[in-house]
Amino acid sequence: MYCPYCHKPLTFVTNSRPTKGNTQIWRRRRCSNCGEIFTTHEIIDLSHLVVVKKSGEVERFSQAKLYSGIYGATIGSKMLNREYIVDKITREVNSEILFLKKKRISSQEISNLVLNKLKSESPVTFLRYLAYNKNPKSSKEIKKIISKYI
Numbered sequence: 282m283y284c285p286y287c288h289k290p291l292t293f294v295t296n297s298r299p300t301k302g303n304t305q306i307w308r309r310r311r312c313s314n315c316g317e318i319f320t321t322h323e324i325i326d327l328s329h330l331v332v333v334k335k336s337g338e339v340e341r342f343s344q345a346k347l348y349s350g351i352y353g354a355t356i357g358s359k360m361l362n363r364e365y366i367v368d369k370i371t372r373e374v375n376s377e378i379l380f381l382k383k384k385r386i387s388s389q390e391i392s393n394l395v396l397n398k399l400k401s402e403s404p405v406t407f408l409r410y411l412a413y414n415k416n417p418k419s420s421k422e423i424k425k426i427i428s429k430y431i
């Protein structure tokens with residue numbers, strides 16, 4: 282890694298620890314050329330993961346997309362610390378996906394993981410996310426889906 286101060290590739294790690302619920306590793310590095318200290322964050326890359334959509338189409342997993350899907354469901358809700366909670370749920374779902382050790386995952390499995398988190402955070406957001414991602418056709422179907430989470 283290049284030092285951001287003197288641009289020499291002579292840095293070494295002086296300290297590291299897991300952060301953000303063990304999904305990131307924080308590292309303190311020191312440059313042996315100029316002596317400056319800086320921090321890096323190592324994040325597990327899930328871009329190898331293939332998401333199979335309801336339509337059968339496939340796409341690469343995107344944490345940004347996961348975040349914006351959850352964030353979209355919170356718009357209009359009275360949730361406090363919205364950004365913080367959406368970020369937390371995104372990270373938690375991310376690490377649960379990692380734990381599954383899959384190469385392919387369905388978008389439905391991902392939305393189930395999100396719904397499990399949302400049910401305890403915000404009922405309004407839970408219902409909005411459900412309506413958008415599960416696309417229920419009747420109130421009977423809504424009840425059936427909800428009953429799985431309560």
Ligand SMILES: [Zn+2]
Binds near residue numbers: 316
């Ligand atoms: Zn340096």
